[in-house]
Amino acid sequence: MKDYSLTQVECEWTQQLNRWVETFRPYSTEGKCATYIPALAEANPEHLGICVASEGGQALKAGEWNVPFTMQSISKAISFMAACSIHGIEQVMERVDVEPTGDAFNSIVRLEAHKPGKPFNPMINAGAITVTSLLPGKNAIEKLEPVIDLLEDILDYRPPLNESVFKSEWETAYLNRSLAYYLKQNGVLASPVEEALEAYSRQCSIQITAEDLAKIGLVLANDGLHPYKGTQVVPRKITKITKALMLTCGTYNASGRLAAFVGVPTKSGVAGGILSAIPPRGRNNGPFSHGCGIGIYGPAIDEVGNSVSGILLLKEMVEQWDLNIF
Ligand SMILES: NC(=O)CC[C@H](N)C(=O)O
Missing domain, CATH: 3.40.710.10 (DD-peptidase/beta-lactamase superfamily)
Incomplete structure (x- = not known):
């Protein structure tokens, strides 16, 4: 039973996320569900979901944010x-x-x-x-x-x-x-x-949802401090190294491309999950300037192993909402 649930915020940003989900969903045809682990091929390649979690336990959710998949x-x-x-x-x-x-x-x-x-x-x-x-x-x-x-x-x-x-x-x-x-x-x-x-x-094979990934991203964004319990669940220094590794190595042999053209610490998985952590930024304009965690699910992956529509969605959101950490 999940009791740390995020409150879905219905606002103009959620509507924007819904529009992006529908814009990028068709790009799943440019990828394929992983088949080298046969059970992963059973996923619906058209699924695309996202959850963006912020400090106060609030979240934007769109598409199949609640469909379970493996980490x-x-x-x-x-x-x-x-x-x-x-x-x-x-x-x-x-x-x-x-x-x-x-x-x-x-x-x-x-x-x-x-x-x-x-x-x-x-x-x-x-x-x-x-x-x-x-x-x-x-x-x-x-x-x-x-x-x-x-x-x-x-x-x-x-x-x-x-x-x-x-x-x-x-x-x-x-x-x-x-x-x-x-x-x-x-x-x-x-x-x-x-x-x-x-x-x-x-x-x-641990099974989670995009919402769960967003919560993990938020803890990373907060340097290991749990936004809801107020406890340090991972030592600060370890979260710094983890985020650096996500940025430099987290999306396999596309990590350089992701760092250059998306610019957020990101870890992907071949089931189509994407975890990103956006630390607070020293400016106060636009959504999520206090940082956020992002979870995305889109099981159709490219030849490197990253979700095709998921990465496009992440890139668009980061660009439009000025989330690039650089
Ligand atoms: N890139 C991945 O997500 C790979 C994980 C997968 N379980 C493997 O070991 O091949």
């Missing part, structure tokens, strides 16, 4: 924050770097090309599997707990696992298995291979 790569930002909160940033940095790759999210190439095979950043699969291997717990189910606990701290409910998406990924995770075994060989993984892999696949 996929967006969970990498959560597991990174959980691992850093538990072990400290330095200990996590011993096993994973913070450099963009310019390669696909599941690429293995740099693990061999750069010795000693430490993953470049926590937002690609190799880095995320490594981060998950660091989470405490004797098995995959226990390792998932800190990720769900952190989500519960933010959302006020424990998001469920989509078992069929998990099963589908688990049965077809050949590339991730290759990455994980390679990492183990190089002494990078902190736990048994299958345990880290299973925990990683499970965290990718």
Whole structure:
């Protein structure tokens, strides 16, 4: 049961969001639902939803903002924050770097090309599997707990696992298995291979909505301070690093393009989710100058792995409402 619900504000901005959703929805035909995880292909490619959450628990919502989908790569930002909160940033940095790759999210190439095979950043699969291997717990189910606990701290409910998406990924995770075994060989993984892999696949299958993503974005925008409870749910310094990583590595090998042409810290997932955090800006004109969290869902993705209509919607909104952090 969700009790931290955002109040839907009906205003001219909501009407504008509705218009943008209908403008960009048709662009979904330029993408396709992911098929390499077979269960993801069952999504409706025409769905497009958005939620923008602001300080006072108010939100703008449009389209399919309430349709559940799995976090996929967006969970990498959560597991990174959980691992850093538990072990400290330095200990996590011993096993994973913070450099963009310019390669696909599941690429293995740099693990061999750069010795000693430490993953470049926590937002690609190799880095995320490594981060998950660091989470405490004797098995995959226990390792998932800190990720769900952190989500519960933010959302006020424990998001469920989509078992069929998990099963589908688990049965077809050949590339991730290759990455994980390679990492183990190089002494990078902190736990048994299958345990880290299973925990990683499970965290990718956590089911949320665009509204939930907007709440996560708002906490990031507020440097880890929960806007509703007033508690620090993630240490400030960790949220700063996470936002920097979202900007530089969060949308895979389109991260440079996103940073240059959209200009907001963003993490995407192959189920079509987009999480953005807009910190408060030192000006008082336009919507959301006190910062906001944005959650978008549009399951038709491009060849890089980002929602086609979702990114177009984000770009338009950021431009029109002057949300670019630069
Ligand atoms: N980019 C993504 O969202 C990838 C996540 C997916 N579970 C994978 O490991 O391939």
